[in-house]
Structure formats: structure tokens, C-alpha cells
Amino acid sequence: MPTIITKTNKRYKDLDLSLTIHPVRKDVNKLSDERAIIQSIKTILLTKHYERPFNPDFGSNITKLLFEPLDPITAVSLKREIEQTLKNYEPRVILQSVIVKPDFDNNAFAVTIIFIMKSLSQPITIQFFLARDR
Amino acid sequence: MASRLNVTELDFDSIKNNLKDFLTQQSEFQDYDFEGSGLNVLLDVLAYNTHYNAYYMNMVANESFMESAILRNSVVSHAKTYGYTPRSVAASHAVLDFTVITDNNTPGTLTIPRGYKFMSNLIDGKSYGFVTLENKTVTKTGNNFVFNDLPIYEGRLVSYAYTYDSTSNPNRTFTIPESNADTASLTVTVQESSSNTDSRVFTTVQEYFEATSNSEVYFTQESVDGKYQIYFGDGIIGKTIDDGNIVVVSYLITNGPAANGADAFKATAALSGHTNFDIDVVLRGSGGSERESVDSIKFNAPLQLLSQNRAVTKNDYIKLINQRYPHFDSVNVWGGEENDPPVYGRVFISAKPKLGFEITYTEKEYIKNKILKPVSVMTVVPEFVDPDYTYLKLDIELFVDVTKAAATLADIEEQVRQYTLSWAATNLNKFDSYFNYSGLESGINILSKSILSNEVETMVGKKFRPDLLQAQSYVLDYGIELARGTTDDNFYTTPDFTMIDGDGIARQCYFEEVPSSYTGIESMTITNPGFNYTSTPTLEIVGDGTGAVALANIVNGKLESVTITNPGVGYTSAIVRIVGGGGQSAEVIPVLEGRYGQLRIVYYKADSLTNQNTKFVLNSDVNNGVIGSIDYTLGKVNITLFNPTNVNNDFKDIMIFFRPKSNIMRTTGNKIFVLDSGDGSSVTVESKLK
Numbered sequence: 001m002p003t004i005i006t007k008t009n010k011r012y013k014d015l016d017l018s019l020t021i022h023p024v025r026k027d028v029n030k031l032s033d034e035r036a037i038i039q040s041i042k043t044i045l046l047t048k049h050y051e052r053p054f055n056p057d058f059g060s061n062i063t064k065l066l067f068e069p070l071d072p073i074t075a076v077s078l079k080r081e082i083e084q085t086l087k088n089y090e091p092r093v094i095l096q097s098v099i100v101k102p103d104f105d106n107n108a109f110a111v112t113i114i115f116i117m118k119s120l121s122q123p124i125t126i127q128f129f130l131a132r133d134r
Numbered sequence: 135m136a137s138r139l140n141v142t143e144l145d146f147d148s149i150k151n152n153l154k155d156f157l158t159q160q161s162e163f164q165d166y167d168f169e170g171s172g173l174n175v176l177l178d179v180l181a182y183n184t185h186y187n188a189y190y191m192n193m194v195a196n197e198s199f200m201e202s203a204i205l206r207n208s209v210v211s212h213a214k215t216y217g218y219t220p221r222s223v224a225a226s227h228a229v230l231d232f233t234v235i236t237d238n239n240t241p242g243t244l245t246i247p248r249g250y251k252f253m254s255n256l257i258d259g260k261s262y263g264f265v266t267l268e269n270k271t272v273t274k275t276g277n278n279f280v281f282n283d284l285p286i287y288e289g290r291l292v293s294y295a296y297t298y299d300s301t302s303n304p305n306r307t308f309t310i311p312e313s314n315a316d317t318a319s320l321t322v323t324v325q326e327s328s329s330n331t332d333s334r335v336f337t338t339v340q341e342y343f344e345a346t347s348n349s350e351v352y353f354t355q356e357s358v359d360g361k362y363q364i365y366f367g368d369g370i371i372g373k374t375i376d377d378g379n380i381v382v383v384s385y386l387i388t389n390g391p392a393a394n395g396a397d398a399f400k401a402t403a404a405l406s407g408h409t410n411f412d413i414d415v416v417l418r419g420s421g422g423s424e425r426e427s428v429d430s431i432k433f434n435a436p437l438q439l440l441s442q443n444r445a446v447t448k449n450d451y452i453k454l455i456n457q458r459y460p461h462f463d464s465v466n467v468w469g470g471e472e473n474d475p476p477v478y479g480r481v482f483i484s485a486k487p488k489l490g491f492e493i494t495y496t497e498k499e500y501i502k503n504k505i506l507k508p509v510s511v512m513t514v515v516p517e518f519v520d521p522d523y524t525y526l527k528l529d530i531e532l533f534v535d536v537t538k539a540a541a542t543l544a545d546i547e548e549q550v551r552q553y554t555l556s557w558a559a560t561n562l563n564k565f566d567s568y569f570n571y572s573g574l575e576s577g578i579n580i581l582s583k584s585i586l587s588n589e590v591e592t593m594v595g596k597k598f599r600p601d602l603l604q605a606q607s608y609v610l611d612y613g614i615e616l617a618r619g620t621t622d623d624n625f626y627t628t629p630d631f632t633m634i635d636g637d638g639i640a641r642q643c644y645f646e647e648v649p650s651s652y653t654g655i656e657s658m659t660i661t662n663p664g665f666n667y668t669s670t671p672t673l674e675i676v677g678d679g680t681g682a683v684a685l686a687n688i689v690n691g692k693l694e695s696v697t698i699t700n701p702g703v704g705y706t707s708a709i710v711r712i713v714g715g716g717g718q719s720a721e722v723i724p725v726l727e728g729r730y731g732q733l734r735i736v737y738y739k740a741d742s743l744t745n746q747n748t749k750f751v752l753n754s755d756v757n758n759g760v761i762g763s764i765d766y767t768l769g770k771v772n773i774t775l776f777n778p779t780n781v782n783n784d785f786k787d788i789m790i791f792f793r794p795k796s797n798i799m800r801t802t803g804n805k806i807f808v809l810d811s812g813d814g815s816s817v818t819v820e821s822k823l824k
Contacts, residue, residue, distance in 0.1 A: 011164075012164060012165050013161075013162065013163050013164045013165060014163060014164075014165040014171045014172050014173055015163060015171075015172040015173050015176065016172065017172035017175065030162075030163070031172070036165055036171065039170075039171075039172060040165070040168060040170030040171050040172075041170065043170045043171075043172070043175065044169070044170040052178060053146065053178060053182045054146040054147065054182075055169075055178075058169055089168075089169045089170055090168070090170055091168070092168065
């Protein structure tokens with residue numbers, strides 16, 4: 001009986017910006033779907049305004065906000081900034097929620113972003129820390 | 135079909151879009167459209183790099199041609215291939231009559247050394263130092279040493295000495311370290327060596343093919359960084375210099391145009407022990423200018439190549455004078471054959487200085503002998519003619535709706551006045567210009583919404599300075615057709631002057647225009663004498679008047695002359711029919727008497743009974759008081775034996791204004807229309823309210 005090989009149709013395909021090499025193909029790694037989007041979110045949030053040539057609006061203001069006091073007010077500003085930036089520059093996601101909590105012990109903010117990728121129905125969660133590096 | 139990558143775009147966004155279009159053909163990476171994707175980052179890098187290179191290549195291409203080059207050093211480099219050296223910053227210069235007063239008349243001489251310093255009055259809060267550039271020696275006259283026409287130049291004299299070394303400087307090039315050095319003041323001397331103090335003066339090269347292997351000349355050029363360089367010949371064209379020679383370069387560091395207008399000077403140091411000085415300013419500080427601009431170089435360099443540094447055509451002269459003597463607002467040149475009567479073999483030059491109205495004798499001689507003579511055709515003699523100024527007086531009437539703008543009526547009127555003056559500064563005040571009054575009117579109309587319409591009334595005036603000691607005759611040449619006076623406002627004269635009447639009483643007098651009231655035929659101009667006339671033809675005068683009779687006089691079958699036996703009355707236009715006589719083609723134009731008018735002098739005296747002012751004609755017993763004639767067609771006024779004892783203004787000038795026949799006026803030769811911004815009455819603005 002012939003077997004039917006199903007292949008999931010990947011919607012989003014991107015280059016891995018860390019430029020790691022695929023161990024077998026010896027080529028640059030590719031990212032697809034949610035991994036591509038997570039990389040994109042990371043790029044958008046960590047790009048400062050005026051960093052991109054000829055596109056000064058691109059990016060977010062969060063690196064500046066990290067120099068504000070570590071308190072709930074800054075956390076609210078960060079949340080708003082992240083929401084707004086993703087709305088503007090990442091059309092592939094529908095944001096479910098953004099949670100920003102000040103983490104006093106680590107002198108950082110804990111950020112959780114929950115979104116739905118437009119082609120899937122399951123929500124995706126990413127968690128990361130935002131801390132000043134200087 | 136796979137689309138190709140479009141490579142003609144130059145700007146970042148188009149390049150990036152082209153790359154995205156190209157990527158639509160593959161399915162390996164699909165995220166190129168999203169700004170946050172890694173692929174987009176790569177596209178940014180690629181597009182930026184492409185854009186950067188495109189811009190760079192474009193600049194390189196632009197700078198390769200004189201027309202499109204923007205950077206100064208590119209333009210200067212192109213100019214070099216045309217044999218053109220851009221003009222450096224030029225020092226403002228003044229001319230003084232400088233008198234050194236001593237307490238005795240022991241004969242002797244006094245030398246004013248190069249670099250003797252004067253300080254100017256404050257200009258914009260700053261005083262400038264002026265120096266002499268040459269030693270000048272005079273002998274004593276009476277108690278004083280008098281230096282007449284002493285030229286002084288704004289700036290500071292500096293000297294640099296370079297020891298020449300052929301290994302480190304094989305091109306024999308020396309850079310002047312200051313960018314604001316006036317190259318016209320350069321002196322270059324070469325000393326043999328530090329032990330041998332013999333020195334030779336090198337001069338700037340004038341003619342390349344006259345420079346031989348022994349010519350002691352130097353060349354100048356502008357270097358890449360905008361500073362000037364001098365370099366010496368290679369021993370074939372121009373004498374070369376040897377190792378160990380000491381090159382001493384001395385020049386003026388100047389502030390350019392900043393010191394223009396300096397009109398009072400004081401000496402700063404004792405001169406051979408003398409400290410008592412008297413200084414008269416002959417020419418106030420003028421002629422300072424910035425170094426030649428990029429646009430000016432682009433304009434002049436190709437012209438220099440065309441004219442081959444020769445003064446042959448009219449434009450060669452204008453270009454040479456403007457380039458080497460940048461002190462004029464406007465220069466006009468015409469051949470003597472255009473004069474009336476023609477003067478062959480001469481070229482006439484007229485120039486209006488940037489400051490004031492006249493140029494000095496020294497300046498004229500300098501331009502004639504130093505600038506034009508070396509490059510002009512041998513038999514052609516350049517000659518200066520002072521500009522002939524025709525003053526304009528504009529009376530502007532506005533029709534204003536004040537509700538349409540926030541400004542007050544006085545503001546609007548002042549705005550119109552200022553606009554008119556600036557309009558005149560760009561459109562008039564120069565040679566070969568024309569007065570385009572409709573342009574002025576339409577310019578005024580769009581100044582403010584509240585100006586509904588306006589009317590410009592023009593008067594043209596001549597200025598003359600009468601001799602106050604003896605009776606003299608004067609000719610005022612307006613150069614344009616004048617309107618015959620019918621009412622008082624066609625004629626205007628200012629200021630009043632004093633004259634002695636027949637009873638020996640001083641009267642405050644004015645000129646008055648009396649248009650001739652005769653309306654007959656004054657004379658006939660024969661434009662074609664015709665031929666084959668066997669008997670005297672009848673001349674029939676046809677026009678709107680009556681009674682004119684003229685007789686033809688035929689000699690050898692041609693119309694020789696016309697005698698008017700009755701001028702007739704009431705003619706404003708007429709033609710002449712030639713009837714009979716057997717011949718043909720004779721043509722005659724009648725000249726109406728109304729072409730002429732008279733000038734007389736009037737004064738006002740209070741009536742002894744009513745005490746009201748009544749007008750009297752001065753010396754009315756002699757020739758009805760007529761003192762001059764007006765030719766309206768030629769625009770000439772002759773004043774005969776005019777003898778005022780005083781003119782009642784500071785400058786002792788009298789101005790006589792007429793209304794021109796047409797408001798479209800053109801200047802030729804040495805004539806210039808001037809709207810004198812220093813004279814408050816040159817532009818008057820009146821408003822009518824809606």
C-alpha cells in the first residue's frame with residue numbers, strides 16, 4: 001500500500017541572522033514560521049530608531065527606556081512601546097498580550113509576549129529578559 | 135518569465151524594491167517583504183552599498199565636466215586647462231591727499247615707506263588698517279610735504295621666506311599659507327643664498343610666449359585646498375631657481391569687501407619724526423571683494439579661452455575689465471563709430487562704480503594702461519567716458535482696500551517704496567538696460583492683497599552744477615523723446631536758486647517750461663530729393679491745420695530746398711504732397727513748430743495790496759525772459775548764459791525733470807537710468823482708499 005508522504009507547507013522562510021552553518025548541507029541555516037517570526041520580533045525590538053539607513057522610523061525605543069528607573073511605570077511604558085512597535089512592523093502576528101514585570105533582583109525587566117501567528121491558531125509565547133548592558 | 139534585475143535606479147528605495155521584485159521569483163526565502171526579517175537586513179546592506187556606489191559614480195561623472203562640477207577644486211582644475219586663474223580676494227583701496235605739516239620751510243625730501251599704516255573710521259563697529267604698498271618720495275613745498283593721490287590698501291603685509299630644495303620640491307611650487315591673500319599685491323624676490331644677499335625681483339607672467347629662459351617671472355595658480363601657489367619656470371619658459379635660493383614672498387592679507395566705504399583715516403605712527411598730518415580722502419575705500427565664486431569661474435573661464443586673453447570685441451573688453459578690476463557695478467563698451475559724430479580708431483568705455491557715481495583719474499589710467507593696453511589691438515585707443523546719469527522720479531498711486539490685509543496704510547506704502555527701490559537695483563542702475571514700467575506695476579500689484587491696482591508716473595531728470603561766479607551755457611541731453619508740457623505737472627525742477635533781477639534785488643527763482651504755442655509748420659526735412667524735375671512742383675500741405683504754404687526750390691532736376699512762406703495754424707500733424715513738376719520720387723516731411731519749447735526763470739513776490747504771492751518772469755524785458763530752449767523730439771535742453779549766485783541745497787546741483795513721451799525707455803552708450811535710493815523724493819507713494 002503506497003504511503004502518502006505529507007509535507008507541511010511552510011509559510012515563512014527566512015535566513016538565520018546568527019549565520020550558523022547547517023551541519024550536513026554546509027550552508028547557512030534557515031528559519032521557518034514561528035522561529036522566523038521570533039527572530040524578526042527580536043530584530044525589530046532591538047533596533048534603535050535611525051539605525052536602519054533611509055528608514056529612521058524603523059525599530060523601537062526600548063533601549064532608551066532601559067535607562068529609566070526600574071519601576072512599574074517604566075514597565076507600562078515598555079509594554080506600550082513593544083505593543084506599538086510590533087503592530088507597526090510585524091504584520092504576521094496578532095498580539096494576545098504583552099506582560100512586562102520589573103525583576104529587581106536581576107536589575108532587569110521580564111517580558112512575555114503571547115501572540116498568534118496569522119496562519120496558525122495556537123498562541124505562541126516568548127519570554128526574555130531586557131537588561132541594560134552598560 | 136523570470137524578470138530581470140533593473141539596474142538603472144539610483145536611489146535607495148528604488149534599488150531595494152528592485153531587489154525585492156527579483157526575489158519574488160524564488161521560494162527559498164519568502165520573508166524579504168517583512169521589515170524585521172533577516173533577509174531584509176541583507177537587502178538593506180546590499181541596497182545601501184549599491185546606492186552609495188551609484189552616488190559616488192555620479193559625483194565622479196559630474197565633477198569631470200566644467201558645466202556640472204560643484205566642488206571648487208574641480209572647477210578650478212578645469213579652469214586651469216583653459217589657462218584661467220581665478221581671482222583671489224581683493225583688498226579694498228582708498229586714495230588720499232596726505233600732507234605732512236612741518237614748522238619750517240627748509241628744503242628736503244620725505245619718503246613714505248611701503249607698509250606705512252592708516253586706520254579707518256568704524257565700519258559696522260570695526261576699524262580697518264590700510265597700508266601703502268610702495269615707497270613714495272616727495273620734496274617739500276612751503277612748510278609741507280604733500281603726497282597727492284596716495285593709494286592705500288586694506289590689510290596686513292606679511293612675508294614668508296622659503297629656502298628652495300629641488301629634491302623635496304621638484305616642481306618649484308610654493309604655497310601661500312593664507313586663503314585671504316590678495317594676489318594682486320604679491321611681490322616675489324629671490325635671494326641668491328643665505329651667504330650671498332644678491333636678490334632679484336620676479337614679476338607675474340603676462341604673456342607666456344614672451345617668457346624666455348631668462349625671464350624673471352613667476353606663475354600663479356589656485357591649489358586643491360583653495361590657497362594660492364606660485365611656481366617658477368623650468369629654465370625653458372621662465373627662469374628657473376637653484377638649490378639654496380631663498381624665495382621671499384610678500385603680500386597683503388585682507389578682509390575683502392568688509393572695509394569698503396571707509397571714508398576717514400588717521401595715520402598711526404610718526405613719519406620720520408613728523409606727527410602733524412592733514413588727510414583728505416580723494417576716494418573712499420572701495421573695490422574690496424571676495425575671491426571669485428565658483429559660478430563666476432564657470433562663466434569666465436570658457437570666455438577667456440574664446441577671447442584668447444585679447445581685447446578685440448566689445449565682450450572681450452567687458453570681460454577683461456570685470457575680471458581684473460572687480461570694482462564696478464556695470465561696464466559698457468562701444469566702438470567710436472557708434473558715436474555721433476563717429477570717432478574711428480577708438481573704443482569708448484564707461485563704468486559705474488559700486489560705490490558712488492564717478493571713477494577717479496587714477497583708476498581710469500590704471501585700467502587703460504595696465505589692463506587693456508597690453509592685450510588690445512595696436513591702433514585702437516581705449517578711452518574712458520564718464521557715465522551719463524538720467525535720474526528717474528517715480529510717483530506711484532495705489533488703489534487700496536485696507537480691509538484685505540492686516541498691515542496699515544503706511545506699512546503698505548513703505549513696502550511698495552522698498553520694493554520699487556529693490557526692483558530698480560536689479561533692473562536699472564546699469565548700462566544697456568531698459569525701463570520696463572509694466573513689470574514694476576505688475577510687481578507692485580502682487581505685493582499685497584490689499585493693493586487693487588496701481589499707476590506709475592515717470593519723470594526723467596538731469597542734474598547739473600551751475601558755475602556760481604560767471605554766466606555759462608549748459609546742455610542737458612536726456613537721450614529720449616520728452617512730452618510737451620500742457621499742464622504744470624509735466625515739468626519739475628529742484629531746488630530753487632538765487633538770481634539778481636534787473637533792479638539788483640536777489641530773488642528766489644525757479645525754472646519754468648513754456649511750450650511753444652505756435653502750431654504751424656516750422657521747417658521741412660527732405661528725405662529724398664527725387665530726379666528729372668523740369669519745373670517747380672506744387673507742395674500741398676495736408677493736415678488738421680490751415681493756411682500753411684511752402685515753395686519748392688529745384689536745382690538740376692532735384693529738390694534742393696523748401697521755403698516756408700506761411701507756417702499756418704492749428705497743425706498737430708501734417709504730410710506734404712508733391713504735385714507736378716515732371717519729376718518723381720521726391721519726399722518731404724514737415725516738422726511742426728510744437729517740437730520746441732522755451733525755458734524761462736520765474737520768482738514769486740507778495741502783492742503789495744493783497745499780500746498774495748504773484749508770479750513774475752525774471753528779466754522779462756529781454757527776449758521775454760527766455761533763458762533756454764527745449765527740443766522735445768531729441769530730448770535736449772539748452773540753457774544759455776545762466777548766472778545764479780547760489781543754489782539752495784548742499785550739493786549746489788540743480789535737477790530738471792520732464793515727463794518722457796513714452797514709458798518704455800532704453801539706454802545706450804554711456805547713459806544709465808538711476809533711481810537714487812539716497813534721495814527721498816525719487817519714489818513717492820500715494821494711496822486712494824476704496
